[in-house]
Amino acid sequence: MAIGGKKKEIYLAAARLFRDKGYQASSMRQLAKEVNLEPSSLYSHISNKQELLAQICLGEAEMYVNKMKSIMSECDDVLEILRQISYFHVETALDDPISATVFSDEWKHLEEPNLGRFRNLRKEYESKIRYIIARGTEEGRLIDTDSMVLFQTFLSSFKWIYLWNKPGREVDKEALQRDITHVILRGLKK
Amino acid sequence: MAIGGKKKEIYLAAARLFRDKGYQASSMRQLAKEVNLEPSSLYSHISNKQELLAQICLGEAEMYVNKMKSIMSECDDVLEILRQISYFHVETALDDPISATVFSDEWKHLEEPNLGRFRNLRKEYESKIRYIIARGTEEGRLIDTDSMVLFQTFLSSFKWIYLWNKPGREVDKEALQRDITHVILRGLKK
DNA sequence: GTCTATAACTTGATAGAC
DNA sequence: GTCTATCAAGTTATAGAC
DSSP: OOTTOHHHHHHHHHHHHHHHHOTTTOOHHHHHHHTTSOGGGGGGTOSOHHHHHHHHHHHHHHHHHHHHHHHHHHOOOHHHHHHHHHHHHHHHHHHOHHHHHHHHHSGGGOOTTHHHHHHHHHHHHHHHHHHHHHHHHHTTSBOOSOHHHHHHHHHHTTTTHHHHOOTTOOOOHHHHHHHHHHHHHHHHBO | OOTTOHHHHHHHHHHHHHHHHOTTTOOHHHHHHHTTSOGGGGGGTOSOHHHHHHHHHHHHHHHHHHHHHHHHHHOOOHHHHHHHHHHHHHHHHHHOHHHHHHHHHSGGGOOTTHHHHHHHHHHHHHHHHHHHHHHHHHTTSBOOSOHHHHHHHHHHTTTTHHHHOOTTOOOOHHHHHHHHHHHHHHHHBO
């Protein structure tokens, strides 16, 4: 680990710990052990435990919002937008499954004002997807089923990848992107 | 609450607490308050906190396994079996969203030997579904995409219902069963 | 920046009176 | 079966020496 990289090392270890045991069951003592420090020394690098969770969750949330903006500014075709979102979800779940898991499963332990910020970012992201799906049905590109069902089914289809992506596993990213997107869009397309 | 129903009352309150705050963040003191007892009095009805989680998670897991056996013994058509599984998932998520959430999100806080039992039940359930999906592709009823992708996408498609099903919401169960099943099977069917 | 020591508090669970 | 009182262990975080 490079000099000055201790803070990053702490964040990475915290994310791994939160994923494996959950936020509440992860102690600062344990975290300290993982980065070879005494517990009190952690506080020279971070201000408290909550900050660790907030950084991870809000960082991921901002990444999704930014990606969504980027996709929508570059592309106008509903199916192509959904395809790009799908590819991005698979990619993030494979490239950083630890952060993806903490983001998905531990955000509820955020405290205010981080919780409010997180919910706003998620709402921003989700409302864009809702809009795309509603437009898709209007344009006759997606099936005419309840738009909430389409939206929720679409998003939940990615919720297994980060859990399934265990360290030892060999994954063909491009094949997985292609297959998952194929199955999902097959269900939604008219 | 009926006489003798205190134990059941405790379990219901515990499930609600585990869902809302997570297992680790739920304290026996809080649970005691919810059922109008002093913390120590809880131990006249249950032996410890872990037992509460185990009962909820293993109870749900057994229910799914039993239902799966029942479906497979009564029906031989792959698409009809998948339809019935889908309907059952939607039904349980709507009828008892609290247990469904604890089962899905808190099982990782089970300790041995409960954790092993839970994993075995889940494995039994999932291997039956894997088998059905593999058979579906062999028979030419389902698309020829990677069977693991089909399996995971199928199961994860139900993972939003119990979270979305907030108390105040009005839900048309039959419409939801029909719509969700329609979208999912559309994606899998040849 | 890291350490030792410790404050201030919460946790699950038990003992024993009633 | 419920209570009061309490224990032993664990929690986050801080103070101050080096």
